[in-house]
Amino acid sequence: MTQKSTAIRSVIVRSGQDLLLLPGSLVAEVVSYMAPAAPPVNAPPWLVGVVVWREQQVPLISMEAFFSKQAVQREVGNDRIAVLKVLSESSPLLYYGIVTQHIPRLATVRRDALTAAAEGINRTGVAMQVALDGEPMIIPDVDALEAELFRVWQAA
Secondary structure, three states, X not given: OOOOOOEEEEEEEEEOOEEEEEEHHHXXXXXXXXXXXXXXXXXXXXXXXXXXXXXXXXXXXXXXXXXXXXXXXXXOOOEEEEEEEOOOOOOOOOEEEEEEEEEEXXXXXXXXXXXXXOOOOOOOOEEEEEEEOOEEEEEEOHHHHHHHHHHHHHHO
């Protein structure tokens, strides 16, 4: 009996020097970058601010800053915002955005094309570091990201 290869529709997003691998079902939409309103007072450096998307206030996150826990200065060039659906059912938010560089690309990820990498596993906010067809990528720890975002959002 042959085993079926399971493929997952995914989105590859550039964040600084890193490529993030996200399940396609998590991404609601990718929009042009828009300047955010200021973040809440005492917000961590990874909370860039708030944008309005489809008449909703959406917190905007720099994954690059979330991983490093330091502010990251970037020039807006080909930046976009990937609007992500919140996974937690108890969240006060429905969506949040992450800053991306360039247009994210779609990928169909097969198990046999993905290999785990040993380095980077203890990095803040990283669930797993992998290689997709030899290209290094990060699978973010979405649960940890959302938990931290909700804590900051509710304190604001």
